[in-house]
Amino acid sequence: MTGLLVLLLMALALFGYWLGRRRGLALRRGTAIRIGTVHSLPVYHGLYVALVALLPALLVLAAWAVAGEAVIADRVIAAAPAASRPVSEIDRGAFMNDVRGLANGTLDAAFNPAATGVVPLYRTTRDGFELATGAVAAVLMAIGGAWAYSRLRPDFRARSQVEQMLQGLLVLASTVAILTTFGIVLSLLFESWRFFELVSPGEFLFGTHWSPQTAIRSDQIGSSGAFGAVPLFWGTIFIGAIIAMLVAVPLGLMAAIYLTQYADARVRRVLKPMLELLAGVPTVVYGFFAALVVAPAVRDFGVWLGISNASGESALAAGLVMGIMIIPFVSSMADDALMAVPADMRDGSYAMGATRSETVTRVLVPAALPGITGGVLLAVSRAIGETMIVVMAAGLAANLTINPFDSVTTVSAQIVALLTGDQEFDSAKTLSAFALGLVLFGITLLLNIYALSVVRKYREAYE
Amino acid sequence: MTARNAPLRAPTDWTSPAMAARVAARYRGERLFRLAGLGALCLAGLFLAFLLFTIVRTGWSGFQHSEVRVTVAFDAPALGIDPVVARGPAGVEAIRRADFNALMQRSAAAQLGPAADVVSEGAWLALRAAVLADRGVLGQTRTLWVPVRSSIDLIAKGKFDLDAPEVSRGVSNEDIADYRYLAARGLIRTDFNEIFVSAANSTDPELAGIWGAALGSLLTLLVTIAAAFPVGVLAAVWLEEFAGRSRWTDFVEVSISNLAAVPSIIFGLLGLAVFLNVFNMPRSAPLVGGLTLALMTLPVIVITARAAIRSVPGSVRDAALGIGASPIQVIFHHVLPLALPGIMTGTIIGMARALGETAPLLLIGMRAFVADAPHGLTSSATVLPVQIFLWSDDAQRGFVEKTSAAIIVLLVILLLMSSVALYLRNRFEKRA
Numbered sequence: 090m091t092g093l094l095v096l097l098l099m100a101l102a103l104f105g106y107w108l109g110r111r112r113g114l115a116l117r118r119g120t121a122i123r124i125g126t127v128h129s130l131p132v133y134h135g136l137y138v139a140l141v142a143l144l145p146a147l148l149v150l151a152a153w154a155v156a157g158e159a160v161i162a163d164r165v166i167a168a169a170p171a172a173s174r175p176v177s178e179i180d181r182g183a184f185m186n187d188v189r190g191l192a193n194g195t196l197d198a199a200f201n202p203a204a205t206g207v208v209p210l211y212r213t214t215r216d217g218f219e220l221a222t223g224a225v226a227a228v229l230m231a232i233g234g235a236w237a238y239s240r241l242r243p244d245f246r247a248r249s250q251v252e253q254m255l256q257g258l259l260v261l262a263s264t265v266a267i268l269t270t271f272g273i274v275l276s277l278l279f280e281s282w283r284f285f286e287l288v289s290p291g292e293f294l295f296g297t298h299w300s301p302q303t304a305i306r307s308d309q310i311g312s313s314g315a316f317g318a319v320p321l322f323w324g325t326i327f328i329g330a331i332i333a334m335l336v337a338v339p340l341g342l343m344a345a346i347y348l349t350q351y352a353d354a355r356v357r358r359v360l361k362p363m364l365e366l367l368a369g370v371p372t373v374v375y376g377f378f379a380a381l382v383v384a385p386a387v388r389d390f391g392v393w394l395g396i397s398n399a400s401g402e403s404a405l406a407a408g409l410v411m412g413i414m415i416i417p418f419v420s421s422m423a424d425d426a427l428m429a430v431p432a433d434m435r436d437g438s439y440a441m442g443a444t445r446s447e448t449v450t451r452v453l454v455p456a457a458l459p460g461i462t463g464g465v466l467l468a469v470s471r472a473i474g475e476t477m478i479v480v481m482a483a484g485l486a487a488n489l490t491i492n493p494f495d496s497v498t499t500v501s502a503q504i505v506a507l508l509t510g511d512q513e514f515d516s517a518k519t520l521s522a523f524a525l526g527l528v529l530f531g532i533t534l535l536l537n538i539y540a541l542s543v544v545r546k547y548r549e550a551y552e
Numbered sequence: 553m554t555a556r557n558a559p560l561r562a563p564t565d566w567t568s569p570a571m572a573a574r575v576a577a578r579y580r581g582e583r584l585f586r587l588a589g590l591g592a593l594c595l596a597g598l599f600l601a602f603l604l605f606t607i608v609r610t611g612w613s614g615f616q617h618s619e620v621r622v623t624v625a626f627d628a629p630a631l632g633i634d635p636v637v638a639r640g641p642a643g644v645e646a647i648r649r650a651d652f653n654a655l656m657q658r659s660a661a662a663q664l665g666p667a668a669d670v671v672s673e674g675a676w677l678a679l680r681a682a683v684l685a686d687r688g689v690l691g692q693t694r695t696l697w698v699p700v701r702s703s704i705d706l707i708a709k710g711k712f713d714l715d716a717p718e719v720s721r722g723v724s725n726e727d728i729a730d731y732r733y734l735a736a737r738g739l740i741r742t743d744f745n746e747i748f749v750s751a752a753n754s755t756d757p758e759l760a761g762i763w764g765a766a767l768g769s770l771l772t773l774l775v776t777i778a779a780a781f782p783v784g785v786l787a788a789v790w791l792e793e794f795a796g797r798s799r800w801t802d803f804v805e806v807s808i809s810n811l812a813a814v815p816s817i818i819f820g821l822l823g824l825a826v827f828l829n830v831f832n833m834p835r836s837a838p839l840v841g842g843l844t845l846a847l848m849t850l851p852v853i854v855i856t857a858r859a860a861i862r863s864v865p866g867s868v869r870d871a872a873l874g875i876g877a878s879p880i881q882v883i884f885h886h887v888l889p890l891a892l893p894g895i896m897t898g899t900i901i902g903m904a905r906a907l908g909e910t911a912p913l914l915l916i917g918m919r920a921f922v923a924d925a926p927h928g929l930t931s932s933a934t935v936l937p938v939q940i941f942l943w944s945d946d947a948q949r950g951f952v953e954k955t956s957a958a959i960i961v962l963l964v965i966l967l968l969m970s971s972v973a974l975y976l977r978n979r980f981e982k983r984a
Contacts, residue, residue, distance in 0.1 A: 092929075269811060343592035347589025364596065371937055378603050378606065381610070444578055477911055480911075501815065501817050523821060530815075
């Protein structure tokens with residue numbers, strides 16, 4: 090419906106463009122005796138009419154897209170029979186979800202039987218409002234178009250007007266990034282706030298018992314599950330910051346050293362794309378490989394070592410594969426850091442008779458250490474946000490253990506587990522996912538800001 | 553002057569055995585270090601090769617399936633189809649209502665003897681497809697190859713050790729007996745699995761395909777590119793050409809560089825909280841998935857587009873300004889067309905990342921079981937990586953090869969996209 094309306098408006102705008110351009114051409118013919126008497130090209134006349142007609146109409150549609158459903162919900166609930174009217178805010182949302190699902194045909198039967206009776210009302214209300222919005226948009230379009238058309242004269246500065254609107258569009262586009270940031274922060278904060286009304290932040294941040302599965306309804310706080318997230322934080326650090334880095338840092342660093350110090354251009358041309366290929370494999374593929382091949386191998390290895398509780402879903406399997414995935418990232422960061430070390434220092438070391446490896450380990454790496462550290466921190470931030478490998482290979486058991494053969498879970502894996510499946514949106518269980526998201530977002534943000542500042546300071550020191 | 557008389561030191565004897573040993577040790581260290589560097593790279597390469605080898609080895613058979621030969625008498629009255637109606641305009645509807653399942657069961661029971669139950673539960677779809685393709689089949693007898701159950705298929709492909717005891721084998725004695733019965737009579741064959749490339753998801757491995765997920769991925773990516781490309785390029789133009797140094801500009805730049813590093817799953821939370829719960833957009837829809845991924849790829853596009861715009865020589869701008877073009881005309885007539893290959897490269901890289909992304913799409917409901925290919929931007933759909941995840945999660949053994957086969961398809965598409973990006977980058981670099 091809305092899509093059709095937008096297409097219609099676009100078609101009308103195209104018509105406006107054609108009218109304006111024709112007018113522009115006519116103006117040009119009328120004054121063709123002296124060149125330069127028409128300020129703008131016909132194209133700009135056309136664009137001016139089209140834009141002035143289209144923008145207000147699009148604004149109306151956008152406003153409707155944002156606020157429309159709320160208005161309809163108000164109307165429908167107010168008009169519904171008193172007996173079937175939902176009471177609380179939560180019931181209201183569930184009730185309207187039922188009604189919408191039935192009306193759109195995505196739901197076969199409602200959870201709330203009263204919803205079925207309201208469906209025709211919802212349909213007529215929605216259709217009425219949509220028709221009204223469409224009409225308002227069309228009228229605005231006609232008025233805007235006519236006004237713009239009436240302004241077209243030889244001395245009318247259509248190009249300047251169009252360019253100003255385009256500039257506005259550019260600014261608007263650049264605010265999308267800011268809006269996204271705000272959207273993330275606000276939605277995480279808002280939902281986390283609702284979570285912390287149910288569970289105290291102290292319990293969440295310092296509790297050591299995590300079992301959200303028993304929280305059935307939000308009004309049963311006393312008997313609901315436990316939300317102590319420490320096992321999750323530990324699992325995240327254990328897999329992402331310890332095991333994965335034990336794999337990725339030495340391998341990535343050595344790879345970078347070989348590529349920058351030893352390999353000639355021909356070898357680099359072959360090996361570097363190979364590392365990029367490693368970075369381009371989707372994480373779900375790594376996850377599948379970890380679950381299919383690495384996890385059973387790790388379990389067998391654990392059993393062979395005599396560890397009785399070696400699990401088929403282990404921290405080690407997920408961490409190993411994640412480490413491999415991070416190698417290209419560490420290697421490219423270390424590459425940049427090593428390349429930024431002034432050639433004088435390297436040449437000085439060679440002049441003293443040091444071998445290449447002595448130069449690397451005693452001069453280059455210490456000199457590049459801040460840059461490498463920054464790169465490793467960025468890699469950690471990427472590893473702890475990584476989801477699919479952990480979901481598929483590390484499992485969901487919230488264990489507080491340092492046994493790498495045991496299964497642990499991470500923040501990101503829990504977010505997926507908490508939010509997939511059909512459950513009521515406002516329970517503590519689903520809201521806790523947003524609190525976990527907030528922690529994850531905060532930590533990765535801090536890591537990134539700190540790491541980038543380290544890298545930048547280090548670059549400045551050598552420039 | 554001679555107050556500080558340094559004691560004379562003997563010159564270093566470079567040829568002494570002690571010195572030679574030290575030098576040798578240092579060179580040995582050097583060689584080891586170099587070897588360690590090469591070893592690290594080789595390890596990464598070996599891992600990649602092993603991963604690809606495993607995927608291809610397990611996935612190759614996913615593109616094939618086993619079929620059993622059945623001769624079917626398409627008796628129109630028994631099917632409840634009027635042959636005249638079937639040829640008319642209401643024919644499709646009449647054929648869709650007919651009971652092909654019963655016909656399939658009868659035919660299988662009559663011809664396959666003790667092995668009649670090897671036929672897949674969805675085998676009747678092949679009969680219906682035959683009638684839909686050619687109405688003339690009605691009233692005639694045709695020999696068809698129809699798909700078999702997944703366990704029989706796996707036996708035919710040699711996925712089980714048939715000599716192992718039944719408990720540890722993963723397949724029952726009955727199934728093996730059925731397979732041997734069919735194989736001995738030449739009633740079973742293995743050929744290209746057209747179901748896998750044309751069907752959507754199914755609970756039965758032998759009936760599941762990736763076409764639905766591939767279409768879902770395509771629709772999602774269309775939304776992503778339609779939303780992220782214009783916004784990203786316009787934002788890059790503003791930042792690079794118009795924005796002066798101001799607090800606001802700094803703020804925009806910091807937001808973009810931070811968004812580039814935000815874990816993808818956070819974008820899933822954003823999509824869930826904003827698109828689904830505030831705007832009430834439909835769950836599982838390519839529209840929502842595409843918009844979520846668009847927010848995720850936006851920073852990538854902005855950053856690469858800025859670099860591409862920056863690399864356009866200043867002389868081009870000066871020349872255009874010099875002959876009277878306005879700043880906007882300079883950008884849209886000269887700078888952007890020159891920067892386009894670079895922008896396209898960045899966009900393709902961003903799209904490739906979006907195509908492989910799973911976690912945020914799980915949160916906005918794209919893990920729902922969808923048995924049909926999506927019809928539009930708002931219908932329920934799934935995408936290739938999510939399909940891979942769902943199949944890998946499935947306990948049925950037949951899905952392992954499907955998972956790997958779907959991964960092969962995904963990797964091939966990604967490789968093609970990267971090659972295009974690489975080609976554009978090389979062409980662009982040559983000109984600049």
